[in-house]
Amino acid sequence: MIGTGYVGLVSGVCFSDFGHDVVCVDKDPKKIEMLERGEVPIYEPGLGALMAKNVEAGRLSFTLDLASAIEGAEAVFIAVGTPTRRGDGHADLSYVMAAAEEIAMMAKDYVVVVTKSTVPVGTNRQVKQTIKKANPELDFDVASNPEFLREGAAIDDFMKPDRVVVGVQSDKAAEVMNEIYRPLEMRDFPVVVTDLESAEMIKYAANAFLATKITFINEIAMLCEKVGADIKQVSNGMGMDARIGSKFLQAGPGYGGSCFPKDTKALARIGQEHAVPMQITETVIGVNEEIKRRMITKLEDLCEGSFNGKIIAMLGVTFKPDTDDMRDAPALTIVPALVGGGAKVRVCDPQGQHEGEALLPGVNWVEDPYKAAQNADLLVVLTEWNEFRALDLKKLANKMALPRMADLRNVYSVKDAKRAGFEAYDSIGRAGFIKD
Numbered sequence: 449m450i451g452t453g454y455v456g457l458v459s460g461v462c463f464s465d466f467g468h469d470v471v472c473v474d475k476d477p478k479k480i481e482m483l484e485r486g487e488v489p490i491y492e493p494g495l496g497a498l499m500a501k502n503v504e505a506g507r508l509s510f511t512l513d514l515a516s517a518i519e520g521a522e523a524v525f526i527a528v529g530t531p532t533r534r535g536d537g538h539a540d541l542s543y544v545m546a547a548a549e550e551i552a553m554m555a556k557d558y559v560v561v562v563t564k565s566t567v568p569v570g571t572n573r574q575v576k577q578t579i580k581k582a583n584p585e586l587d588f589d590v591a592s593n594p595e596f597l598r599e600g601a602a603i604d605d606f607m608k609p610d611r612v613v614v615g616v617q618s619d620k621a622a623e624v625m626n627e628i629y630r631p632l633e634m635r636d637f638p639v640v641v642t643d644l645e646s647a648e649m650i651k652y653a654a655n656a657f658l659a660t661k662i663t664f665i666n667e668i669a670m671l672c673e674k675v676g677a678d679i680k681q682v683s684n685g686m687g688m689d690a691r692i693g694s695k696f697l698q699a700g701p702g703y704g705g706s707c708f709p710k711d712t713k714a715l716a717r718i719g720q721e722h723a724v725p726m727q728i729t730e731t732v733i734g735v736n737e738e739i740k741r742r743m744i745t746k747l748e749d750l751c752e753g754s755f756n757g758k759i760i761a762m763l764g765v766t767f768k769p770d771t772d773d774m775r776d777a778p779a780l781t782i783v784p785a786l787v788g789g790g791a792k793v794r795v796c797d798p799q800g801q802h803e804g805e806a807l808l809p810g811v812n813w814v815e816d817p818y819k820a821a822q823n824a825d826l827l828v829v830l831t832e833w834n835e836f837r838a839l840d841l842k843k844l845a846n847k848m849a850l851p852r853m854a855d856l857r858n859v860y861s862v863k864d865a866k867r868a869g870f871e872a873y874d875s876i877g878r879a880g881f882i883k884d
Contacts, residue, residue: 449525450514450547452479454490454602454706454773455564455595456527461499462606464508466631471517472510483510491772491799494603515554522624524551525593526575527564530710537713539568548575552582560624562591566651566711568718572615572644589621592644594651599705600770607632612639615647652718655711656729661696662703663732666739669699669877679877680858699876701830701856702739704767704776709736740781743856747786750826750852750872750882755789759849761820762786762793764831765800765808772799774807778856779830783808794820798833818847825850832857841868 449460452474464470474480482489486503488496502508511517518524528543544565551561561579563572576590592615597605612632614625622641629639642650665686669679679699687694703709712733719726751758765779766772774780779800786793793811797804801813814820817836821827821844829836837859845851845868852872853865862881865873874880 449473449527449564450551451527451529451543451565452476452483452489452510453527453529454492454599455597456525457483457488457490457499458492458495458597458602458606459525459527459564459595461495461502461508462603463628464502464505465498465607466628468507468628470502470508471521472508473512473514473517474510475512477512480510480512491770492602493600493770498603514550518551518554518559519556521555521559523560523562523591523628524555525562525564526551527595530565530567530714532710532713537717539566539710539714539717541567541571541574544571544575545578548578549582552579552586555583555586555588558587558620560589560591560621562593562625564593564595566594566707566714567592567648568714569645569648569652571648589616589618589624590644591616591621591625592647593625594647596651596654599773600768609637612637613642613647613650614639615642615644617644652711652715655707656715656726656732658696659703659708659712659736660728660732662700662708663735663739665697665699666702666876667735670739670742672877673879676879677877678879682877699858701743701778701782701876702736704778704780706773706775709733709776737781740778743778743782743854744785746856746874747782747826747828747854748789750854750874751791755786755791758791758825759823760786760791760793760826760828761817761824761848762795762811763797763817763820763827763829763836764833765795765797765804766831769831769833772803774800774803779804780807782828782830783811787811794824796820797831798835800831818843821847823847823849826852826854828854828856829859830856832859841865841870845869 449456449472452472460470460472479489486500526544526547528547530539533540572590572592594613612629616622633639672679683697686692687697712729716726716730767777787810794814795811796814796817841864851870853870855875858875862873872882
């Protein structure tokens with residue numbers, strides 16, 4: 449497994465738990481040293497214990513030496529980053545192609561080179577050409593095996609997937625991939641075998657559709673606020689339709705994270721390159737950014753039109769709970785606007801400080817939500833961590849200079865806020881209040 453980032457590490461650990469012998473490779477000595485000490489460089493519930501179990505069983509190891517890792521391997525997975533390239537929105541494939549070249553130079557026997565990274569349609573054929581050019585004599589196949597892991601629930605997603613997608617060009621590669629995923633097939637989890645291009649497209653299409661669903665309900669929430677409807681009731685009524693489903697219909701401050709922002713931009717770029725504009729996806733990208741900006745206006749209204757001199761308590765800054773990931777989180781749009789407007793911002797997040805300190809300069813980090821609320825003029829619920837779902841609202845209100853709340857995840861209700869003594873409360877797609 450080349451790459452010990454989120455996808456590579458989770459996949460490697462889970463494959464080893466299937467009973468396979470797995471070697472995880474990375475170029476970062478600090479990461480490998482951490483992993484060899486039994487420390488997990490990312491936050492993912494349950495990952496540390498599962499990793500320790502399989503290291504102890506002798507099925508999982510970590511190394512900087514790709515040559516030794518490849519020796520005797522039947523499959524080599526590429527799980528390196530494909531960040532959005534500056535300037536054109538395309539996925540940066542330089543790390544993928546560099547890994548392919550290294551595999552070509554070090555592999556000696558037949559091997560299946562599997563792309564686990566999210567890559568544009570046509571990339572696996574480029575990987576094949578890169579390997580052939582670097583080592584024309586090597587006997588190999590390529591396969592596409594996109595990941596569908598949700599941060600915070602990745603182990604469950606890997607072990608109990610809705611489906612596994614495998615794109616191949618030969619029966620031999622299909623046999624190797626089927627053997628790798630046999631533990632899932634034996635438990636009746638579907639393994640969908642396709643051609644390379646279809647496997648690559650499935651990943652982008654799935655993520656773009658989910659991003660569209662989130663953005664749609666957020667846009668409906670904005671309309672609910674104007675017409676007096678309740679987005680929770682609307683979402684519930686919509687979700688009961690089996691054709692629609694209830695998942696990804698929770699209104700909020702916009703999507704973020706490692707996948708949706710990057711993959712929607714990449715899909716839009718692919719469409720442009722093939723003269724088939726992805727108009728829905730392009731609109732989703734724009735609307736999502738507008739939703740994040742509208743949150744700033746919502747907070748500004750609760751601060752009587754100005755952030756200057758206000759103390760604002762921010763509960764949660766990661767893009768979702770149960771992760772330390774800050775990539776494209778709504779907080780990266782909202783918090784700088786508060787600080788830039790002259791507010792003193794206190795942030796409380798169970799896992800966000802490690803990444804957030806560099807990304808959110810000018811804020812104070814506190815470990816306790818009640819400490820964050822001390823003498824504050826506004827309390828903002830931005831990430832729905834379990835720790836923030838059952839707070840003593842009366843205690844919070846009593847600690848604040850101005851008991852006002854912006855509940856951007858609809859965790860509480862107008863009734864909860866009024867009963868606790870808040871003077872103002874606003875949320876997403878529901879009626880709020882400001883006392884005279």
